[in-house]
Amino acid sequence: MSLLQNIISTTVIVYIVTGILSLFSKKKEKLDKGCTFNYFSLSYRRKMIRTLWMLLIMFISLVTYNWYVNFSFNKINYFNILFNSFLNTVGL
Numbered sequence: 001m002s003l004l005q006n007i008i009s010t011t012v013i014v015y016i017v018t019g020i021l022s023l024f025s026k027k028k029e030k031l032d033k034g035c036t037f038n039y040f041s042l043s044y045r046r047k048m049i050r051t052l053w054m055l056l057i058m059f060i061s062l063v064t065y066n067w068y069v070n071f072s073f074n075k076i077n078y079f080n081i082l083f084n085s086f087l088n089t090v091g092l
Contacts, residue, residue, distance in 0.1 A: 022040045030043040042050065066083050 021038050025038055025041040028041060031041050032043040032046055036042060039047065062083060066080060069080055
């Protein structure tokens with residue numbers, strides 16, 4: 001399969017699974033304590049907490065990747081350029 005077919009099939013599968021999980025937890029009571037695999041069964045407060053944790057983990061993983069690439073290679077890396085321009089835009 002080509003790259004485009006892989007991207008399209010993966011996107012379709014993700015949307016189908018997301019829709020199914022959303023429908024199954026639409027009428028159920030929302031969970032405010034503990035953790036769950038299904039994002040849609042969380043309360044608004046728990047969704048915000050989970051999103052903040054995921055942002056923190058994503059930022060740390062991007063910084064770690066950027067550090068690894070800077071010390072491992074001496075070539076120009078397009079991800080490094082994009083990430084550094086993002087940091088400069090944010091003001092870090």
